Amino acid sequence: MVHATSFLLVLSLAMVAPALSTKKCVLTGRWVNDLGSNMTIMAVNEKGEFLGSYHTAVTATSNEIKVSPLHGSQHRTNKNSQATFGFTVNWSFSDSVTVFTGQCFVDEDGKEVLKTMWLLRSNVDSIKDDWKATMVGINVFTRLRPKKE
Numbered sequence: 001m002v003h004a005t006s007f008l009l010v011l012s013l014a015m016v017a018p019a020l021s022t023k024k025c026v027l028t029g030r031w032v033n034d035l036g037s038n039m040t041i042m043a044v045n046e047k048g049e050f051l052g053s054y055h056t057a058v059t060a061t062s063n064e065i066k067v068s069p070l071h072g073s074q075h076r077t078n079k080n081s082q083a084t085f086g087f088t089v090n091w092s093f094s095d096s097v098t099v100f101t102g103q104c105f106v107d108e109d110g111k112e113v114l115k116t117m118w119l120l121r122s123n124v125d126s127i128k129d130d131w132k133a134t135m136v137g138i139n140v141f142t143r144l145r146p147k148k149e
Contacts, residue, residue, distance in 0.1 A: 024081040025104035025112045027074055030144040039070070039141065041087075048074040054089045060122075066092040072100075081106065095123040100139075114141035 027050065031039045036057035044050045052070045059065055072087025086101040102116030116139050124133045 023106045023110055023112075025083060025106050027083060027085055027104050027114075031114060031141040032144045033139040033141045035139065037139070038144065041070075041072070044074050050074065050087070052087070056091075059094070061094045063093040068092040097121050112143045114139075116141065 028041050028043055031041070033039070038055045038057075039052060041050055041052040050072050052072070053067050054070045055067045056065055068089050068091045070087045070089045072085060074083050074085040083104045084102070085104065086099065089098045089100070091097065098118050098120040100116045100118045102114050105113045105115060107113050118137055118139065120135045120137075122133050122135075124130060
């Protein structure tokens with residue numbers, strides 16, 4: 001009886017342990033993408049909504065780059081540790097808007113990664129130019145760590 005109980009305890013721990021060690025990807029914080037753009041996401045509320053700021057490192061305009069506001073939503077019913085989300089950046093220095101959608105992952109090294117796809121819509125003067133008004137791309141964000149002094 002003791003051997004059977006011990007076996008069942010070990011088996012139970014072996015099945016539960018991976019779930020206990022799974023690191024959850026948290027959307028809030030400071031992020032940098034593959035192009036050097038910085039993003040800060042503030043607290044996510046109970047509805048899954050969040051605010052933040054985006055400082056792009058790249059632009060197609062000659063305007064001075066400025067930090068721009070972002071508004072987003074995280075899938076709130078997702079109990080998974082790899083949350084899906086979307087956000088909009090209303091550029092402060094141009095007449096364009098970008099929407100991002102993506103998922104928050106923890107990679108095999110335990111590092112948080114945001115994999116995103118975006119659509120950037122630029123203002124055009126006429127419907128004839130509509131064909132060139134939307135660009136699409138991808139970005140990978142990693143968490144920005146505080147600098148050690």
